[in-house]
Amino acid sequence: MHLPTISQYVGTVSDPAGLTRTLGEFVAERDVYGEVRIRTGNHACVFGVICAGRKLMLKCYIRPRNDLRAVYDYIAASGDALFPDIRLLEDELYVFDHFGKGAYYDVVCAGWAGGLTLDTEIRRACREGDRPRLTLLSDCFDRLACQLLRREWAHGDIKPENIIVAPDGSMSLIDFDGLYFPHNPATTHTEVGTPGYQHPGRDESAYGKFIDDYPLALVSVSLRALSADPSLYRRFNRSDLLLLNPAGILAGNCPAYGEVNAVLAREGDFAHYRLALLLRSPHPRLEGIADVFARATDPPALREDAVVFGSGHYFGYTVPESVEGGDVLLDAVFDEACEFREGAALVTVCGMRKLLSVEGGYLLGNIAYQDIKPVYEGLAAVCVDGLWGFTDLRGKFAVEARFEAAGNMHCGFAAVRSGGRWGYVGRDGRMLTDFVFDRAFGFRNGFAGAYTGDKLFNIDTNGNIKGRGNE
Numbered sequence: 001m002h003l004p005t006i007s008q009y010v011g012t013v014s015d016p017a018g019l020t021r022t023l024g025e026f027v028a029e030r031d032v033y034g035e036v037r038i039r040t041g042n043h044a045c046v047f048g049v050i051c052a053g054r055k056l057m058l059k060c061y062i063r064p065r066n067d068l069r070a071v072y073d074y075i076a077a078s079g080d081a082l083f084p085d086i087r088l089l090e091d092e093l094y095v096f097d098h099f100g101k102g103a104y105y106d107v108v109c110a111g112w113a114g115g116l117t118l119d120t121e122i123r124r125a126c127r128e129g130d131r132p133r134l135t136l137l138s139d140c141f142d143r144l145a146c147q148l149l150r151r152e153w154a155h156g157d158i159k160p161e162n163i164i165v166a167p168d169g170s171m172s173l174i175d176f177d178g179l180y181f182p183h184n185p186a187t188t189h190t191e192v193g194t195p196g197y198q199h200p201g202r203d204e205s206a207y208g209k210f211i212d213d214y215p216l217a218l219v220s221v222s223l224r225a226l227s228a229d230p231s232l233y234r235r236f237n238r239s240d241l242l243l244l245n246p247a248g249i250l251a252g253n254c255p256a257y258g259e260v261n262a263v264l265a266r267e268g269d270f271a272h273y274r275l276a277l278l279l280r281s282p283h284p285r286l287e288g289i290a291d292v293f294a295r296a297t298d299p300p301a302l303r304e305d306a307v308v309f310g311s312g313h314y315f316g317y318t319v320p321e322s323v324e325g326g327d328v329l330l331d332a333v334f335d336e337a338c339e340f341r342e343g344a345a346l347v348t349v350c351g352m353r354k355l356l357s358v359e360g361g362y363l364l365g366n367i368a369y370q371d372i373k374p375v376y377e378g379l380a381a382v383c384v385d386g387l388w389g390f391t392d393l394r395g396k397f398a399v400e401a402r403f404e405a406a407g408n409m410h411c412g413f414a415a416v417r418s419g420g421r422w423g424y425v426g427r428d429g430r431m432l433t434d435f436v437f438d439r440a441f442g443f444r445n446g447f448a449g450a451y452t453g454d455k456l457f458n459i460d461t462n463g464n465i466k467g468r469g470n471e
Contacts, residue, residue: 004095004105006045009060010036012095013047013280016177021104024146043191048112055112057174060093065177067184068106074153074181082147082173086110115173118219119160119467122242126226126233134227140169141223145216149290153206156189157217159197160242180211196241199284200250210285217275218244220296224272225260232259249279265333265350268362269278270316271296274331277314284290292331300329302360308337317345330360340464344375344393355380355393365395373408379401379427381406381414390414390427399429405439405443411461415440415448422450424459 013028014036029037029048039046043063049056060380062067072088091104116124119138125133134167144163148155155162156178164172178191189207192198199206199214222243226232236243236256248254257276264273271292278286306317306329316332336348344363345356353372355363364372364382371383379390379398389401390409403425407415413432416425421439424432437450437457448459458466 003062008095021092044319057110057112059108071179084110113164115164115166117161118165121165126230129230136169138223138227140171144171145295153214156211157193158212160195168198200247202284206284213286213289214284220271222274225263228263228267261350270331270333273333302329302358304340304358342375348376363393367395376408379409411443413443
């Protein structure tokens with residue numbers, strides 16, 4: 001079917017008198033130069049018009065679409081609050097061709113969505129470094145994603161340009177041409193979304209409830225990272241994508257992806273970090289994405305008795321009754337994870353070793369450490385600027401960082417090394433022994449063992465040293 005050009009539609013919209021079937025007279029929105037405002041896409045152009053005192057959106061197609069009736073009939077019949085008041089007007093607009101003849105063509109009509117696009121909101125907030133606004137946008141987008149993932153339908157072209165943000169941050173969707181819905185007579189779809197937001201494996205045959213999975217995860221991850229570091233936008237945003245290049249993620253050559261992961265890991269945002277890991281999926285369907293979004297919007301409380309579970313190459317925490325990870329407390333994002341002890345668990349995430357609080361955040365305050373060990377007797381051995389000391393869970397040093405190496409605290413003492421030799425220090429920072437041993441082991445039941453050469457010594461908590469001969 002031959003459809004009008006954009007300029008032909010502009011001609012009709014500029015002077016629509018007598019050229020509509022049901023809409024009646026309307027006035028097109030114009031810019032400061034008097035030109036009709038128009039927004040163009042791959043399949044259609046969009047005009048803002050005032051009709052009977054109400055601002056409407058008119059969408060006019062420049063490429064044939066055979067499934068529009070089915071899509072908009074479904075929207076009209078569903079009564080879903082996420083759908084706007086939108087309808088297909090068949091044979092509504094008369095458009096002249098270049099020879100003075102013409103015909104009536106279908107248009108999609110809806111109330112004009114008040115607010116700015118999410119794309120514009122992000123750009124403005126990042127330019128101003130407005131982290132609270134970006135955090136609000138991130139939270140609102142995640143709530144929208146949770147609602148979408150509970151539906152039986154999928155939008156089909158999730159991207160910031162297709163989301164309108166009201167002044168209070170609430171969001172609504174526009175452009176439903178790529179809609180998936182159950183029992184659609186079409187088993188494939190020529191609308192495959194925008195490449196900068198879609199899984200590279202999405203093609204015409206990839207048409208189902210899952211088609212929003214990847215773009216929802218990608219936008220959510222990007223927004224949360226921007227709320228922590230708005231400078232990412234200046235460094236990685238392009239006209240065709242927000243931050244992350246889906247093809248680059250799967251090929252392992254997307255620099256922004258590594259930085260985004262590092263930001264989320266440093267922030268201790270494990271749900272969004274899990275969403276970021278899911279972006280490496282070889283398939284457009286992201287398993288478990290609805291549960292991860294639910295935890296992002298309403299994080300479950302951790303528990304001291306939480307146990308480690310594995311998923312793929314990563315570890316997370318679940319309740320003891322659900323060791324297979326069915327009732328997840330923290331998503332499987334850790335390269336290594338230990339059980340909780342004394343209110344803390346040692347984990348490795350994105351190459352960083354951290355002490356995880358039973359409340360879910362990181363411990364030790366703002367200490368910039370290179371390495372850390374588990375908590376014993378309320379203290380953790382920590383390495384700062386290449387030297388080891390001991391700190392409590394608030395980040396207050398009990399023993400200053402002055403040793404080349406350190407073991408864990410047991411019975412009030414820990415093995416430490418200085419000048420290549422080992423000795424023992426107390427939790428108050430005073431030395432129990434001199435640095436006289438070649439090797440030293442931790443205290444157990446009031447005693448520790450240490451070697452000088454091949455001779456084994458026993459040390460008690462009073463600093464008494466007794467040799468036991470060759471062992």
